[in-house]
Amino acid sequence: MHVDEHLDELRRLADTAGAEVVGRTIQRIDAPTPNFYLGQGKVESLKDELASAGATLMLFDESLTPLQGVKLEKSLGVRVMDRTEVILDIFATRARSHEAKLQVELAQLEYLLPRLTRMWTHLSRIRGGIGLRGPGETQLETDRRVIRRKISTLKKRLKDVAEHRANQRQGRRDVPTAALVGYTNAGKSSLLKALSGQDVFIEDRLFATVDTLAREVDVGEGYRYRLTDTVGFIRKLPHHLVASFRATLEEAEDADLLLHVIDASHPGWEDQLDVVEQETTSVSPKRVIHVFNKADLLPDPDGFLNSVREHYPHAVLTSTVPHSAFRVPRLDVEDLRRALRTSAQALRPIAEIRVPVSDGKLLAALHRDAEILDQKQTNGVVTLRARIEARLLGRLRHEGVEVVLGS
Numbered sequence: 435m436h437v438d439e440h441l442d443e444l445r446r447l448a449d450t451a452g453a454e455v456v457g458r459t460i461q462r463i464d465a466p467t468p469n470f471y472l473g474q475g476k477v478e479s480l481k482d483e484l485a486s487a488g489a490t491l492m493l494f495d496e497s498l499t500p501l502q503g504v505k506l507e508k509s510l511g512v513r514v515m516d517r518t519e520v521i522l523d524i525f526a527t528r529a530r531s532h533e534a535k536l537q538v539e540l541a542q543l544e545y546l547l548p549r550l551t552r553m554w555t556h557l558s559r560i561r562g563g564i565g566l567r568g569p570g571e572t573q574l575e576t577d578r579r580v581i582r583r584k585i586s587t588l589k590k591r592l593k594d595v596a597e598h599r600a601n602q603r604q605g606r607r608d609v610p611t612a613a614l615v616g617y618t619n620a621g622k623s624s625l626l627k628a629l630s631g632q633d634v635f636i637e638d639r640l641f642a643t644v645d646t647l648a649r650e651v652d653v654g655e656g657y658r659y660r661l662t663d664t665v666g667f668i669r670k671l672p673h674h675l676v677a678s679f680r681a682t683l684e685e686a687e688d689a690d691l692l693l694h695v696i697d698a699s700h701p702g703w704e705d706q707l708d709v710v711e712q713e714t715t716s717v718s719p720k721r722v723i724h725v726f727n728k729a730d731l732l733p734d735p736d737g738f739l740n741s742v743r744e745h746y747p748h749a750v751l752t753s754t755v756p757h758s759a760f761r762v763p764r765l766d767v768e769d770l771r772r773a774l775r776t777s778a779q780a781l782r783p784i785a786e787i788r789v790p791v792s793d794g795k796l797l798a799a800l801h802r803d804a805e806i807l808d809q810k811q812t813n814g815v816v817t818l819r820a821r822i823e824a825r826l827l828g829r830l831r832h833e834g835v836e837v838v839l840g841s
Contacts, residue, residue, distance in 0.1 A: 436702065439702055440495055440669070441458050441460070441495060443668075444517065444520075447521065447524065447640055447641075448493055448520065450640050450641060451527070452527075453493070456488070456489055457483065457487050459483065461473065466496070468499075468502075469501065469505045470502060470509065471496065471498055471499075471502045477506070477509050481509070481511070484510060484511075489512060490512055491512060491513045491514075492510055492512055492513070492515070493515055493520060494515070495517050496516060496670075497516050497672075498516040500548050503549065518670075518672040518674075519545070521641070521668070521671070521672055522542050522545055522674070524640070524641050525675065526538050526542065528641055532595075533595050533599075533646075536588055536591055536592050538675075540588040540592065540674075541674035542674075543581050543584055543588070544674045545672065545674050546581065547578065547585075550574055550578060550581075599684065609650065609658050609660045609805070610659055610660070610778050610781045611659070611660045611661075611662065611689045612659055612660070612690065612691040612692070612693050612774065612777075613662045613664055613686040613689040613691075613692055613693065614626060614662065614663045614664060614693045614695055615692055615693070615694055615695070615710055615714060616666060616667070616694055616696060617666060617668065617697065617706035617709060617710055618641050618666030618667065618668050619641075619666065619697065620666065620695045620696055620706070620728075621695060621727040621728055621752075621754060622663050622666065622695045623647075623663055624727070624754040625695060625752060625754060625767060625770070626647070626661055626663045628752075628754045628766075628767045629649075629661065629767055630650070630651050630661070632649055640668065641666060646663070646664055646685060647662070647663045648661065648662045649661055651774070653774040653775040653778055654772070655779075657774075657778040659774050659777075659778055661693070662685045662689065667713045667714075668709070669705075669706075669709050671709075671713065676713065683717060686714060689720075690721075690781050691721050691722075691723065691777050691781075692714075692717070692721070692722045693723050693725050693770075694710060694722055694724050695725045696724060696725065696726050698726035698727060698728055698731070698738060698751070699728045699729075699731035699732060707724075722748070723749070723770075723773055723777075724742070724746040724750075725752055725770055726738070726742060726751050726752070727753070727754070728753065729751040729752060729753045730753040730755045735751055738751070739751050750769045750770050750773055752767050753766060753767075754766075780824070781824060782805070782821040782823060782824075783822065783824065783839055783840070784820070785819075785820060785822050785827060785839050786817060786818070786839075787817070787830065787837050788815050788816070788817050788818075788835075788837075789815070789818065790814060790815060790816075791811060791815065796835070797816060800822075803822075804821065804822040804823070804826065805821040805822070806818055806820045807819045807821065827839075
């Protein structure tokens with residue numbers, strides 16, 4: 435049973451949204467009731483609990499149907515929000531970029547559309563029908579049309595943004611890319627800051643950041659990586675958000691490498707890992723490095739690493755806490771930096787490529803798709819030293835171009 439763990443997570447969501455939690459309660463039921471989700475008796479007892487606590491808001495860890503939301507608000511006399519609505523509210527306040535704001539607005543409208551009747555309960559006395567439509571029903575249908583039109587517009591604008599992002603990514607092939615994915619608050623932003631040395635917003639709250647952010651990182655020996663910090667996942671992530679935040683999965687799908695960041699100190703890290711893997715099933719298979727973060731909070735980091743490597747052989751331990759702040763020496767991000775360097779060397783080996791000076795098309799393609807380190811021309815042959823993608827290297831060899839690795 436993970437009831438307490440789930441309610442702790444809901445409390446943290448409430449804190450991020452700006453609410454103060456004054457109590458919690460649970461009910462075990464065989465199946466949700468159609469009217470209240472809870473049993474009638476539980477709803478009656480909740481009225482007294484809410485009144486004695488002076489609460490003005492009731493949060494549910496489960497998703498409620500529009501009918502259940504209406505019935506509960508009428509019976510309890512307070513605002514009722516389900517887990518989905520709380521997460522949408524957090525995303526709305528945390529989104530900063532134009533794209534993230536569009537995505538959140540789309541998710542909110544798709545969530546709101548079937549729930550519009552909650553806004554018109556004060557007109558419930560008016561009964562509509564063929565030839566007898568009341569003003570409330572007319573306004574409700576008008577609002578639905580407006581929202582559907584807005585949803586269509588937002589989807590088109592997001593499609594345009596996605597195409598622009600795809601074009602941007604095409605121009606970045608000179609540096610290998612890695613996407614940071616993971617459960618919310620696993621420490622992705624902290625790792626990005628530690629690796630890049632650049633300022634990144636960090637806060638010990640769920641969904642502290644909801645914008646996609648990229649930074650270029652020096653991983654040593656002349657190799658660099660472009661790391662993208664994506665939106666965190668969470669248990670029961672609203673499907674509206676999963677559908678809207680395609681940018682996160684697009685960055686992951688397009689990346690050369692996935693860095694799956696896991697909070698090693700969390701007692702339920704295995705469940706959190708499963709949640710992220712389920713949400714990223716659409717990402718095509720590629721190399722994944724499991725990064726077990728917050729290792730400074732582990733009682734036996736070495737023993738932990740040995741145990742997880744039985745299932746995740748490329749796993750690394752990291753910590754972004756300053757060395758003086760904890761008892762385990764030499765825990766930092768350097769093992770991850772070395773793993774990235776090894777990956778970069780495999781993805782972008784240095785090669786010497788000899789091309790006839792007359793083959794302008796191939797020379798232009800190499801300058802576009804490879805990182806040219808040096809170039810010289812002798813006897814009608816251009817010799818290039820370049821970091822080049824392994825897949826492009828294979829194509830050159832297939833076409834009969836002279837290539838020497840490790841030059």
